Amino acid sequence: MQTRITAPREGSRSEAPRASARQADAGMGAAVRLDGVVKHFAPVRRGSVPVTALDGVTLDVGEGEIVAVVGPSGCGKTTLLELACGLIAPDAGTVEAAPAALMAQSDLLLPWASAVDNAALALRVAGLSRAAARERAAPLLRDFGLAGFERARPHELSGGMRQRVAFARTLLAGRPLLCLDEPFGALDALTRQEMQSWLAGALAADPRTVLLVTHDVEEALVLADRVVVLSPRPGRAVATLTVEAPRPRRRTDPALVALRERALSELRA
Amino acid sequence: MMAAVVLLAMIGGWELYVHASGIDELLLPAPSAVGEALYDDRGLLWENFTVTAGEIGLGIAAAVAVGLACAIAIHFSPALRRALYPLLVGSQTIPIPVVAPLLVVWFGFDLGPKIAIVALVCFFPIVVPTLDALARVDADQRKLMRSFGASRWQTFRMVEAPAALPGLFTGAKLSVAIAAIAAILAEQAGTEKGIGRIVDQALAQFETPRAYAAVLVLSAFAVALFGLLALAERKLLPWAHEPRQP
Numbered sequence: 141m142q143t144r145i146t147a148p149r150e151g152s153r154s155e156a157p158r159a160s161a162r163q164a165d166a167g168m169g170a171a172v173r174l175d176g177v178v179k180h181f182a183p184v185r186r187g188s189v190p191v192t193a194l195d196g197v198t199l200d201v202g203e204g205e206i207v208a209v210v211g212p213s214g215c216g217k218t219t220l221l222e223l224a225c226g227l228i229a230p231d232a233g234t235v236e237a238a239p240a241a242l243m244a245q246s247d248l249l250l251p252w253a254s255a256v257d258n259a260a261l262a263l264r265v266a267g268l269s270r271a272a273a274r275e276r277a278a279p280l281l282r283d284f285g286l287a288g289f290e291r292a293r294p295h296e297l298s299g300g301m302r303q304r305v306a307f308a309r310t311l312l313a314g315r316p317l318l319c320l321d322e323p324f325g326a327l328d329a330l331t332r333q334e335m336q337s338w339l340a341g342a343l344a345a346d347p348r349t350v351l352l353v354t355h356d357v358e359e360a361l362v363l364a365d366r367v368v369v370l371s372p373r374p375g376r377a378v379a380t381l382t383v384e385a386p387r388p389r390r391r392t393d394p395a396l397v398a399l400r401e402r403a404l405s406e407l408r409a
Numbered sequence: 410m411m412a413a414v415v416l417l418a419m420i421g422g423w424e425l426y427v428h429a430s431g432i433d434e435l436l437l438p439a440p441s442a443v444g445e446a447l448y449d450d451r452g453l454l455w456e457n458f459t460v461t462a463g464e465i466g467l468g469i470a471a472a473v474a475v476g477l478a479c480a481i482a483i484h485f486s487p488a489l490r491r492a493l494y495p496l497l498v499g500s501q502t503i504p505i506p507v508v509a510p511l512l513v514v515w516f517g518f519d520l521g522p523k524i525a526i527v528a529l530v531c532f533f534p535i536v537v538p539t540l541d542a543l544a545r546v547d548a549d550q551r552k553l554m555r556s557f558g559a560s561r562w563q564t565f566r567m568v569e570a571p572a573a574l575p576g577l578f579t580g581a582k583l584s585v586a587i588a589a590i591a592a593i594l595a596e597q598a599g600t601e602k603g604i605g606r607i608v609d610q611a612l613a614q615f616e617t618p619r620a621y622a623a624v625l626v627l628s629a630f631a632v633a634l635f636g637l638l639a640l641a642e643r644k645l646l647p648w649a650h651e652p653r654q655p
Contacts, residue, residue, distance in 0.1 A: 225556045242556040244549050251648040252571050262557040264567065295651045313557055 171317050171349040172201035172224050176233035179219050193219040195374035196233070203238075203316075206343065206350040208360035210403060211370030217353035218245075220375070221319045224351055238349070241313035245322045247306040249294040255305045256281060256290040262313035280308045284342075300331040307339070311346070320352040324359070333391075336362050340388060357403045361396050362389050369406045379406040438618040443625060446618035454607065454619075458626050461604040464520060464592045465634070468527020469584050475528065476535035477577065483536075484543045484569070485561075501533045505591060509598030518599055526595035527588050534587070535580030542576025543569050575649040578642040582635055589631045 179194045193216035201207045211217055222228045225240045241262065249258045257264075259281055260273035268276070278290055284304045294302055303324060310318055323339070324332045336359050343350065343363070354360055360367045361383055369379040381403055385395045420440045426432075427439040434442065447454065479497070483490045505526055512522035546569050554564040596605025604623045611620035643650065 222552070227552050227555060239558075240556065242553060244553060246547075246549065248547065248550050248553050250550075250568065250571070251651070252646070261567070265554065265557045265559040265563055293648060293651075295648065319556075 169203060170200045170236070171203045171205070171238045172199070172207075172351055173236040174199040174220070174223065174233065175235075177220075177223060177230045177235060178232035179216065179223065179228070180231050192374040194223075194230075195376050197370070197375060197377055198233075199368060199377060201317075201349060201351050203349055204347055205366065206352065206364045207366045207368060208352045208354060208364035209368045209370055210354055210357050210360045210407070211375060212372050212407065213355060214373050215370045216373060216375035217355075217370065218321055220370075221321050221351065221353055224317070225319050238316045240317040240319045240351075241310045241315040243306055243310040243318065243320045243323050245325050247294070247302040247326075249302055249305060249309075251294055254291045254293055255286060255297065255301075258294065258305050259308040259312060261309055266314075277308065277312055280312065281305070284308055298331075299327050300335055303327060303335060304338075307342070311348075316349055318348050318350045320350060322354050323352070325354075325356075332356075332359075337388070339363060344387060357400050357407070358391060358396075361385075361399055361403070362391065367399070367403060369403055378409070379403070435615055435617050438621055442618040443621040446616070447622040447625065450619055450622060454604075454623055454626055457602050457604055457607045457623070458630070460600075460602040461589075461592050461596065461627065462630055464523040464527055464595070464603070465585075465588045465630070467520070468524045468592065469531055469581060469588050471524055471528040472531035472535050472584060473577065473581060476532050476580065477539065479532075480536050480539040480543065480573070481565075483540060485565075497533055497536060500529065503529070505530070505594040506598065509595055512595075513599045518601060522598070523592060523595040523600070523603075527591045530591040531584035531588050534583040535577065538576040538579040538583075539573050540576075542573040546572050574646055575642070578638065578646065578649075582638050582642075585631050585635045585638065589627050593627070 175198050177194055177197045178192070180190045180192050183190050197216075197220065199207070199209070199220075209217055209220060219228070221242065223230055223235050224237045225242045226235075226237065227242075229235075250261070253261075256274050256277050257270075260268075260270075260277035263273035263276060264270070274290075281287070281290055281304075284307070286301060286304060286308075289297060289301065294305070297305065303326075307323065310320075324335045327335060340363055350363075352360065352363060357367075364383055367381045367383060368377050369381070370376065371378045379402075381399050383396070383399060385393050389396060424440050427434075427437060438446075479493065483493055508529075509522065509526060512525050516522040516525060550568055551564055554568055559567070592603070593605040593608065596603040597609060600606050604627050607623040608620045611617065611623065
């Protein structure tokens with residue numbers, strides 16, 4: 141059963157529901173359904189107008205589908221993910237979503253914990269003992285090319301390694317939906333491309349429903365089945381591109397190049 | 410290293426000043442006289458020093474325990490923050506000589522009132538950095554924990570509490586110096602033993618070098634305790650001293 145989060149009545153302040161309270165959707169259908177979602181943020185200073193982050197966004201992510209949302213900075217991409225994860229409630233419209241695990245822009249690794257303990261964080265939250273959590277996290281880290289670094293603290297890892305630990309942590313949360321917020325935004329261009337190919341491979345091996353937000357059109361096209369283009373603030377879905385190119389995808393694939401041009405022209409519009 | 414050089418220069422200057430100016434030894438004894446007193450009265454000083462060191466150690470320990478509990482309570486409850494924070498600040502303005510006799514009446518001449526006074530003085534510098542460290546936890550980190558379905562308590566235990574430890578250590582280190590002063594003042598309100606009593610007695614008997622020697626012992630202890638805490642922090646929280654990740 142999916143949880144339906146509707147906008148709170150006007151004037152009432154409601155706390156966003158806790159993610160754990162939401163139940164998995166075992167059946168087929170949409171993993172995420174946003175319908176006419178509006179979200180404002182309170183003005184920073186008294187007297188100025190509230191900021192509208194999202195203005196009537198409608199978006200579906202089917203089960204097992206990878207949907208990328210691209211848009212310029214400040215178009216409400218992160219807000220969209222926080223809504224899907226149930227961390228905030230919309231001001232209007234409805235959000236229905238399967239339980240989600242969030243991977244944020246920065247790796248958010250705990251500086252005092254080892255790579256394996258960071259990866260196992262969600263398992264510890266779920267109540268596993270330290271030993272059991274490590275036992276489950278360690279093989280995944282090895283699959284991710286981090287063998288020998290299990291005991292290393294984040295400080296001792298490179299940016300790409302830290303991001304792989306963060307992705308392992310997201311996968312180990314065991315949620316049907318992965319919400320990725322600019323997962324490789326902090327990496328250099330080369331590592332970024334490597335990590336995009338790596339993520340495409342990891343998702344091919346272990347298919348998940350993914351909602352990815354990024355400002356990198358190429359990243360969206362390499363990874364996603366569908367790319368939704370958001371307008372500048374207030375964010376509105378202005379175009380949806382279906383990516384049918386076979387995987388593994390090459391950046392130089394003429395079909396991808398053509399789609400990139402279309403996406404970029406939509407972004408400029 | 411530099412500290413030792415500066416210290417030697419200061420002692421040398423002091424010694425020179427005392428001899429050149431011919432100042433009364435009752436007002437300012439020469440370092441050599443203090444050294445002599447330190448050696449001659451070593452038994453007496455040590456015996457009384459252990460009492461004061463115990464008061465300082467237990468007082469700081471009590472302040473850490475109560476301060477930590479208070480910081481956690483304030484962190485969890487905005488209502489408590491509003492109710493307690495002004496009182497905490499107020500507690501810092503109480504002059505010790507005003508309450509010391511009251512505490513002696515309540516707790517007697519033994520260790521009790523001394524520990525209470527040291528704890529009272531050290532409490533605030535422990536609570537404030539601990540609260541700051543708790544509040545500085547990245548909001549995205551809390552969101553991440555919530556997305557994992559973590560309870561408020563789990564987020565505290567797994568994320569906020571470890572992040573607050575460097576703040577707690579900072580507070581404990583700040584406490585060391587003022588704890589020594591507080592212990593002396595507490596002893597002057599009435600005690601059988603302790604460095605504060607030695608100082609009072611020595612001054613009354615015109616044995617100024619012994620008073621200075623007693624203070625010297627206490628200062629050395631405070632420096633050592635500070636160094637010990639800094640060392641423990643390095644060993645226990647190595648991550649707190651690494652450069653921030655980009």
